[in-house]
Amino acid sequence: MPEFRTRYIVKAPLAAVADFHWQEQALARLTPPPLRLEVLMREPLAEGSRLRFRLQLGPLTVRWEARHIDVDPQRGFTDEQVEGPLLTWRHRHAFLPLADGHTLIEEEVSYTYKTGWRHAWTRVVFAPLGLRFLFAYRRWAMKQALERR
Secondary structure (H helix, E strand, C coil): CCEEEEEEEECCCHHHHHHHHHCCCHHHHHCCCCCEEEEEEECCCCCCCEEEEEEEECCEEEEEEEEEEEEECCCEEEEEEEECCCCEEEEEEEEEECHHHCEEEEEEEEEECCCCHHHCCHHHHCCHHHHHHHHHHHHHHHHHHHCCC
């Protein structure tokens, strides 16, 4: 099973990082162009809550449903794909307080591809290079949202 991991520090306290992730617009703010995100259904982030959305990349449209597990309001959560483009997707968001009001964000993704030519595009979009781009954007967006200059 492929895995992707990244970690970075934001100059913001743990409470601000956690609060950001509990906002309704958090996923949209962390989704990089050229992807377009449309939320179809959202339950407040909590153990077992669900989120359904549609991602569009040019003519390609993908529906995705995720379930949240291991939810800790200050330490992070995991989202698991219930329905979507991959066979499996598990994304852990962990927040760790550091000195001087900084927070370490660790993100870990494990995933498996569906078989067949109809799903071949996922081997490009969710390949290590695509995930590096996605999470580099997320890091940039988090810093823009939380770091006061």
